[in-house]
Amino acid sequence: MLRPGERGVARRVLLGVVGGVTFLAAMFATSAAAPLPSDSGSAGSPDGSTVTLNAYCEDHGAVGHLADGRTVYCTQVQGTDAFVWSYSRNPIPRDPNTRGYTCDSDACHWPDGTVVPNYQRCGILCGEPPTSGDKQSGLDDCFRTGTDFEECERRIR
Known part of the structure; x- marks a missing residue:
């Protein structure tokens, strides 16, 4: 005891x-x-196929690859329930699928043919031609070398 x-x-x-x-x-x-971290290498689609920049996606945080091999992420459009494939993991400011304009390799135009001012465009983040801000900051030069968008953003900050 x-x-x-x-x-x-x-x-x-x-x-x-x-x-x-x-x-x-x-x-x-x-x-x-x-949950696995978003850079865990999970495929953008179950069959490992490529995804399309700005296309809607459902698996928030998933990692996908474009046909050119660039990495993209299923990220939320700010203020909405929409998720799209984006170069950035961070929420993007506007839904690239609801733009009222179209772009070619050089510029973006409203339906009446007038040029969309750079401050109203998404630029490189949405797969558009670079804005003046993308060029002046060095983002465009960095991204053209094949460096990931997020790494280029980190470098210019």
Whole structure:
């Protein structure tokens, strides 16, 4: 039989062991249930096919690849429930599929043929010709070298 002082020590040891085991169990359960990071290499589609820049997607955080090999991410359009394939993991400011204009390799035009001012365009982020801001910041030069969009953004900050 334990003496009164020994019972208190035994109780504290038992509580410490139970608490430690509980902590470890919770830690392993949480890590096992945690989602994979968005750069985990998960394919953009189950069959490994390529995805299209600006196309709607459903698997937020998924990683895909364009036909040219560039990496894109299924990211949210700010203020909406829409997700699109984008060069950036960060939410994009507007839905590129609802633009009221079209672009060719040199410029973007409204339906009446007038040029869309750069400040009203998305630019490189949406697969459009670069805006003056994209050029002046060096983003355009960096991106043309084949560097990932996010790395180019990091470099110019």
